[in-house]
Amino acid sequence: MLAADFSDKHRANTFFIKNNSIYQLQNRYFYVIICLTEHIFTMQKRFSGVVVPMITPLKKDLTVDVEAVERIMKLFNKNGIHPLVLGTTGESSSINETESYRFVEAAVSAKGENQCVYAGLVGNQVEALIARGNKFIELGADCVVATLPSYYILSSKQMVDFYTALADKIKGPLMMYNIKATTQMSIPVEVVAELSNHPNVWGLKDSERDAERMKFFITNYKNRKDFSYFCGWGAQSAGSMELGADGIVPSTGNIVPEMYGKLYSSALNNDWNECTKWQEETDKIAVIYQKGRTLGESLAALKVLMNLKGICNTTMMPPLTELTEEENILIIEQFKKQLT
Numbered sequence: 001m002l003a004a005d006f007s008d009k010h011r012a013n014t015f016f017i018k019n020n021s022i023y024q025l026q027n028r029y030f031y032v033i034i035c036l037t038e039h040i041f042t043m044q045k046r047f048s049g050v051v052v053p054m055i056t057p058l059k060k061d062l063t064v065d066v067e068a069v070e071r072i073m074k075l076f077n078k079n080g081i082h083p084l085v086l087g088t089t090g091e092s093s094s095i096n097e098t099e100s101y102r103f104v105e106a107a108v109s110a111k112g113e114n115q116c117v118y119a120g121l122v123g124n125q126v127e128a129l130i131a132r133g134n135k136f137i138e139l140g141a142d143c144v145v146a147t148l149p150s151y152y153i154l155s156s157k158q159m160v161d162f163y164t165a166l167a168d169k170i171k172g173p174l175m176m177y178n179i180k181a182t183t184q185m186s187i188p189v190e191v192v193a194e195l196s197n198h199p200n201v202w203g204l205k206d207s208e209r210d211a212e213r214m215k216f217f218i219t220n221y222k223n224r225k226d227f228s229y230f231c232g233w234g235a236q237s238a239g240s241m242e243l244g245a246d247g248i249v250p251s252t253g254n255i256v257p258e259m260y261g262k263l264y265s266s267a268l269n270n271d272w273n274e275c276t277k278w279q280e281e282t283d284k285i286a287v288i289y290q291k292g293r294t295l296g297e298s299l300a301a302l303k304v305l306m307n308l309k310g311i312c313n314t315t316m317m318p319p320l321t322e323l324t325e326e327e328n329i330l331i332i333e334q335f336k337k338q339l340t
Contacts, residue, residue: 052253053087057312068312077112079261086120108140121146137172207232238279241267
């Protein structure tokens with residue numbers, strides 16, 4: 001038996017090769033895939049793939065619907081998808097601490113063997129974010145994904161200080177989450193560059209709709225084994241993968257995870273015609289619940305479609321509200337028409 005040790009930013013695993021099979025001794029904070037081709041090893045990045053920002057399924061009493069979480073997790077796992085719980089799509093800024101912990105715990109309990117659970121951190125009180133991030137890791141989350149605080153506009157130095165404080169004190173992997181639509185700030189490329197060298201900052205999830213910015217990040221980080229770039233711009237899922245992105249974060253994956261499973265598989269096989277086909281199909285689905293609506297209204301519409309499939313109900317966490325019955329009927333009709 002041959003033993004091979006691989007080091008990374010944070011922790012190390014040991015792999016054993018016996019009869020051309022790979023056996024992995026894995027601690028809770030580390031996940032890596034290696035491929036054996038004859039006698040050559042290729043180590044993929046720690047974080048990659050399709051990560052869908054999961055909606056937060058709620059009961060009528062505004063508590064997390066644990067049974068619905070399990071259904072969604074199984075659906076994601078069937079299609080090779082990882083969840084980001086408590087992201088923007090998950091109404092994270094409105095979910096209280098108790099229900100946030102219940103949500104993460106339910107997702108971790110239901111995750112498949114090869115799924116990673118990403119947990120979102122959204123808020124303005126730094127010490128509270130650190131405490132919550134550590135609780136998420138304690139509950140079994142594989143990575144925490146933090147947005148910038150959203151009340152004050154921060155300088156570049158303040159952004160670096162903020163993420164450094166989180167990375168230094170959270171006892172598990174941290175990723176930056178750039179979403180100008182909610183924070184009113186864009187994390188500058190030089191800030192990302194500086195933070196990418198922190199031993200506990202593992203990547204960037206970028207939802208900013210800027211093609212040149214996306215291309216820059218992919219070009220500069222695709223060969224960094226210790227830093228992953230995830231494209232959070234759904235319409236650029238295929239385009240970002242073709243450029244070399246490590247992963248994608250499409251909210252539309254909540255309702256058509258099978259399409260994103262096929263899109264990603266096509267990308268891995270370098271079948272860009274097939275990949276583009278699934279991009280076009282998912283774009284059509286996105287239009288149904290997003291076009292002409294605010295972000296909050298689009299999340300309510302997304303739950304309408306998930307309710308149609310028997311996945312969860314349509315309850316929204318205040319201050320967001322459900323759509324009117326007339327709107328629900330129209331969305332359902334458009335969705336059914338698109339699938340025929």
